[in-house]
Amino acid sequence: MGQKVNPKGLRLGVIYNWNSRWYFSSKKQYRESLTADLKIRKTLMQKLAFASVTQIDIERAINKITLIIYSVKPGMIIGRGGKGLEEIKKYIAVYLKAVEKGKELKLDIKIEPVKKPYLSAYYVAQSVAEKLVRGFPHRSLVHNSMNRVIEAGGKGVKIQLGGRINGAEISRREKYFQGTIPTSTIREDVDFAVYPALTRSGYIGVKVWLCK
Numbered sequence: 001m002g003q004k005v006n007p008k009g010l011r012l013g014v015i016y017n018w019n020s021r022w023y024f025s026s027k028k029q030y031r032e033s034l035t036a037d038l039k040i041r042k043t044l045m046q047k048l049a050f051a052s053v054t055q056i057d058i059e060r061a062i063n064k065i066t067l068i069i070y071s072v073k074p075g076m077i078i079g080r081g082g083k084g085l086e087e088i089k090k091y092i093a094v095y096l097k098a099v100e101k102g103k104e105l106k107l108d109i110k111i112e113p114v115k116k117p118y119l120s121a122y123y124v125a126q127s128v129a130e131k132l133v134r135g136f137p138h139r140s141l142v143h144n145s146m147n148r149v150i151e152a153g154g155k156g157v158k159i160q161l162g163g164r165i166n167g168a169e170i171s172r173r174e175k176y177f178q179g180t181i182p183t184s185t186i187r188e189d190v191d192f193a194v195y196p197a198l199t200r201s202g203y204i205g206v207k208v209w210l211c212k
Contacts, residue, residue: 022060129197163204
């Protein structure tokens with residue numbers, strides 16, 4: 001069971017809350033809002049990768065949209081005198097006008113700091129992937145990341161790499177463990193993330209399970 005189910009999906013509504021929080025009765029509205037949320041989240045994750053954004057929550061009311069951006073470096077998003085925040089607001093406002101035709105929507109953006117980045121599976125996966133792209137040796141890199149998770153107060157961590165590791169001819173999977181990760185225990189706070197690393201020899205997938 002722990003191998004097949006997404007650990008965050010399994011715990012939705014028990015430990016974790018939904019990343020998109022709104023309700024629409026019509027199927028058309030639901031479909032359009034979901035597509036818009038996915039596009040906003042994907043674009044902002046790429047655009048704000050320099051600030052190590054780990055999660056974006058979207059809340060919708062009748063005439064208001066609230067974006068909650070969780071970042072390791074919030075100052076880099078806000079910018080000098082809030083300039084960076086204004087740029088993001090402009091970009092999203094233009095996109096929403098194209099999607100929500102004829103609707104006047106109020107946009108609110110909140111930036112939340114991530115106090116312990118090494119207790120976020122997405123941040124760990126992203127940092128491992130970025131260093132793999134830069135050619136760091138994978139074993140020492142993974143062990144170093146796992147040690148940092150345990151030092152930050154994590155109960156356990158599992159990291160899996162899949163692909164042409166070290167530029168090998170045949171792709172393979174390697175798993176590394178430290179501590180305990182009870183994947184089937186729903187009351188345990190297990191965070192999960194996937195991040196691709198595009199190296200010179202092809203993609204290496206990085207998966208991280210993190211028990212807080």
